[in-house]
Amino acid sequence: MPKGPASHTIVALVQDRPGVLNRVASMFRRRGYNIVSLSVGHSEQPGFSRMTFVVNGDDHTIEQVRNQLDRLIDVVKVSDLSDENVVARELALIKVQATPYNRSEIIQLVDIFRANIVDVSPDSLIIEVTGDEDKVDSLLQLLKSFGVRELMRTGRVAMLRGANAYPGTPSANGNQ
Amino acid sequence: MQLTGGQILCESLIREGVDVVFGLPGGAILPLYGTLPQYKDRIRHILVRHEQGAAMAADGYARATGKVGVCWATSGPGATNLVTGLACSSMDSVPIVAITGQVARPTIGKDAFQEIDVTGVTLPITKHNYLVMHASEIARTIREAFYIASSGRPGVVLVDIPRDVFQEKAEFGEYPTTVDLPGYKPVLDGNISQILRAARLIKEAQRPVVLAGHGVLLSRAMDELREFAEKTQTPVITTLLGLSGFPQTHYLSLGMPGMHGVAWASLALDEADLIIGLGARFDDRVTGDLKRFAPNAKIIHVDVDPSEIGKSVATAVPIVGDLKRVLKQLIANVEPAIHVEWMAHLDQLRREHPSLYIRPTEKLLPQYVIREISEVTDGRAVIVTGVGQHQMWTALHYTFKEPYTMITSGGLGAMGFEVPAAMGAQVGVPDRVVWSIAGDGGFQMTMSELATIAENNIPVKFAIINNNFLGMVRQWQEFFYNREYSASGYTKNPDFVKLAEAFGILGLRVTERSQVRDAIIKAMEWAGPVVVDFVVEEEENVYPMIPAGTSVDQLIEEPQMVEERR
Structure with missing residues (x-):
């Protein structure tokens, strides 16, 4: 039985060509798939980038997303890392109000979360936190009581654990 | 040899076997037209009256010959006039290479006269597109364009070339014979375990039908389709685009199903226990309401485009590959069969339903x-x-x-x-x-x-x-x-x-x-x-007509049925 909607982490290796982000985004928009987050950066191979998508959908939708991504000429490889043994991280910068009276309390929280303070001003701090979404969400929740002035979050990036590189991707077509 | 971009383009087209181009000149593509007379004995140019005509003429040319159709137009309105034709070819998987002039490189992005972001506009209606920024890239781009347009699931590739790139000189030596496209490697042979699974379902089927689409023609698999159908004694339903892929005078031909198809073809899909989809994409005009489509059938779906499989209907056996090759694999693995009752039943349906009946009248129908x-x-x-x-x-x-x-x-x-x-x-x-x-x-x-x-x-x-x-x-x-x-x-x-x-x-x-x-x-x-x-x-x-979004039980076959329904 197909499972209901779930969050999937899809990683695509793409050629660095002008417009590749546009092609990918256009495909998602036109087919009506919803991107929860997207992050893009260079890969270990010159001329290739890696995109990490978080997409919500049932198995059928996710299979379609993968096939439609694969169909783009500039997309070299597509992997669904959701069920894999993966490390997934995102980074957030949080600008939080801080007074001389509560600054140490904030620093304690930052320590507990193994986050960093990367900027200090008389009435605010910038905190850098890295981790999975739950961790970032939890810290953010705790910091809200101090007053969050600004928040910047990257999308998720994900990588398979162990020595394996990204698995060859049988693109859900029966030709495994 | 140093050639201009325009010359390199013409040389490349000749090497791709292009003998005719449908086009209409304008400012940004004028340098190419300046070059064209040098090639007039090798490239025939047909001057259309509207660029939509160029795109659709290239489409008709491609469908009649099986070759890649080529059209070109100038920037801005010339390019946007191509759009309906390109969209048509794209939807029907017709191999087309379209070339558009673009404003000169220094003016790109400045909203120059007759400037339109053509690669942006045509993104959803092309298989791939290019903006070529150097004359030295033209030959490789044209090679890739023809390869992409004509291989795998055929489609439209647009190449946008700025005016000054047509004029720029570059070295033109060996025309590339290969392409380097790490993200594009169509699967051609069917996976053998899936072929065997399909063969098993075909053997077990009591009421099988083939649903043959445009893929039969695109893959030139007409002979294989016929051999497969005859060996397994499976009746063949053809979609609108598959109509000429199987001779309609053949005893196994059922004709076109769906919204305006013949009743017996629609009913055959409805009653079948196995549908073998061959290069057909289970379009809504064929299936009607998907929830009520082919309730009794398992589906084997063969398509060269993996994204078509499972898109509309759930598939028991998916086979990705070039249809001609897959059919050869299937023919080698299926056993001869006969379906006496099923064929007799279909014959009866054909006799019972007046789908091809023309009312007797002196009027000109x-x-x-x-x-x-x-x-x-x-x-x-x-x-x-x-x-x-x-x-x-x-x-x-x-x-x-x-x-x-x-x-x-x-x-x-x-x-x-x-x-x-x-x-x-x-x-x-x-x-x-x-x-x-x-x-x-x-x-x-x-x-x-x-x-x-x-x-x-x-x-x-x-x-x-x-x-x-x-x-x-x-x-x-x-x-x-x-x-x-x-x-x-x-x-x-x-x-x-x-x-x-x-x-x-x-x-x-x-x-x-x-x-x-x-x-x-x-x-x-x-x-x-x-x-x-x-x-x-x-x-x-x-008539017949199955209203949109319904299924074969709503089939209207005669005028009085419209009245009764109302």
Whole structure:
């Protein structure tokens, strides 16, 4: 039985060509798939980038997303890392109000979360936190009581654990 | 050897086997036109009257010949005028390379005169597109464009070239023979374990049918389809775009299913226990309501495009691969079978249902005109249609006997296709008879190409099925909008005979049943292009009809059934 909607982490290796982000985004928009987050950066191979998508959908939708991504000429490889043994991280910068009276309390929280303070001003701090979404969400929740002035979050990036590189991707077509 | 970008483009096209280009000049593409006279003995240029005509002519050329069709246009409005034609080719997987001029590099992004982001505009209607920024990249890009357009699931590739890149000089040496596209490697052979699973289902099936689509023709798998069907004694249903992929006179041919298909084909899909989809994409015009489609059937789906499999219907056995190869694999692995009861049942359905019945009347019926064309041409003409009632009547009443003879805008459903596509088809197959079965509405969308046809003496025979209506719109209004013929009637159509004559083309008018055959014969005996205005019964409807979004149990086969339903 197909499972209901779930969050999937899809990683695509793409050629660095002008417009590749546009092609990918256009495909998602036109087919009506919803991107929860997207992050893009260079890969270990010159001329290739890696995109990490978080997409919500049932198995059928996710299979379609993968096939439609694969169909783009500039997309070299597509992997669904959701069920894999993966490390997934995102980074957030949080600008939080801080007074001389509560600054140490904030620093304690930052320590507990193994986050960093990367900027200090008389009435605010910038905190850098890295981790999975739950961790970032939890810290953010705790910091809200101090007053969050600004928040910047990257999308998720994900990588398979162990020595394996990204698995060859049988693109859900029966030709495994 | 140092050549200009324009020369490199022409040299590359010649190496790709291009012998004809449909186009229209303008500012940004002028340098290419400056180069073209040097190549006039090797590249034939056909000057269209509107760029949509260029794109659709290239489409007709490609569908009639199996080669890649080529069109080009200038920047801005030239390029946007191509769009409907390119969308049509894209929806129907027709191999096209379109080249557009772009404003010069320094002015890109500055909203220059006639500047449009063409790669952006055409992104969703191309398989791939390029903006070429250096003359040195033209040869490689053209090689890739032709490879992508013609391989895997064919499609449209657009190459946008700035004006000054046509003028820039670059070294042109060896033309590349290979491509380096790490993200594009179509799977051609079917996975053998899936082939064996399919063979098992085929063996177990009591009521199997093949649903054959455009893929049969695109993959040139007509012989294999026939061999497979005969070996397994499986009846063959053909989609609109697959119509000429299987001879309709064959004892296993059931014809077209779906919204306006014959009842027995739709019922066969409904009752089948196995549907073998071969290069067909289970379009909504075939399936109707997906929840009620083929309730008893397992589906084997063969397609070269993995994203088509499972897109609309759940598949028991998915096979990705080139249809010709997969069919060879299947033929080698299936056992001969017979389905006596099933075949007898289908024969009975065929006898019971009046899907191809034409009511007896002295009036001039459109179906009759198409039957007569079918008979006079022995089902062997290349037929090009527009979109609407006349298209469906052609699908129902023309008996297609040879491949690549049904050229129609299926997926996009673009009215106006009938004029330029017929022109392009005739250019591609100059020795064949090409009949364009046109609607009076669609014909008026693109009839400016009659000038191109006359200028080049392209001997297309046009049969305008003239009912003074946007006929299919009128039919829907009759059925579903209380006969409120809102903006579907033409109160003053042009005189199509005089119009043809104004273009220097023979015009004929037929208003009586008794004149039909003589007019068809006269048109075919005439060496040049002909326009025959068949003034037909205005409120004739296409039957059968399965209303959109319903299923075969809602099939309307005769006029009184419309009344009963209402």
